[in-house]
Amino acid sequence: MSNNDDNVVSIKRHVDPNADINEMKNFVEDEQPQAMRSCLHNNVLVSEFNRSIHCRHCGATLDAFDYLLSIAKKETRLDWDLRRIRNEIERRREGLENLKREEVNTRARIKNAQFKLHDVNIALEQASEHLIKEKGHYGKR
Ligand SMILES: [Zn+2]
Numbered sequence: 001m002s003n004n005d006d007n008v009v010s011i012k013r014h015v016d017p018n019a020d021i022n023e024m025k026n027f028v029e030d031e032q033p034q035a036m037r038s039c040l041h042n043n044v045l046v047s048e049f050n051r052s053i054h055c056r057h058c059g060a061t062l063d064a065f066d067y068l069l070s071i072a073k074k075e076t077r078l079d080w081d082l083r084r085i086r087n088e089i090e091r092r093r094e095g096l097e098n099l100k101r102e103e104v105n106t107r108a109r110i111k112n113a114q115f116k117l118h119d120v121n122i123a124l125e126q127a128s129e130h131l132i133k134e135k136g137h138y139g140k141r
Helices: 002-014 019-024 034-038 064-140
Strands: 044-047 053-054
Touching: 053 064
Parallel strands: none
Antiparallel strands: 044 053
16 A cells, blocks of 8 residues: 555656646747747748748748848848949959059060160170171281
8 A cells, every 4th residue: 555655656746736827827828849949931931812921941920020121131231242242343343454554564664675685685796796806806916
């Protein structure tokens, strides 16, 4: 008899003693399923018939205003990204124009240096011929 009483007591200890409180309440808050907590609700079903929006992954009912607001905020971010990218393109275009001008200047300097080198080579050749003539002239003496 006393062994049987111990078993009854041990079963009662595992039951939530406050479980009856929910039964006494008129409104019971539903717990959010784990799948809804971690879902980003990226795929959406828009029901014209029910005038509602549901997540296609977790089935959560989405608030239409909140959903539209999230889309508007994404577009605001896209607006900023687009402005930043356009500024970057303009900056790169100016850099490219500077490089093109520098390339043209460098090519002109190379051309000028080639002309000067050509003149120096001609002068060197003339000097060399003159030296050979002078050496030949002195060599005959
Ligand atoms: Zn979801």
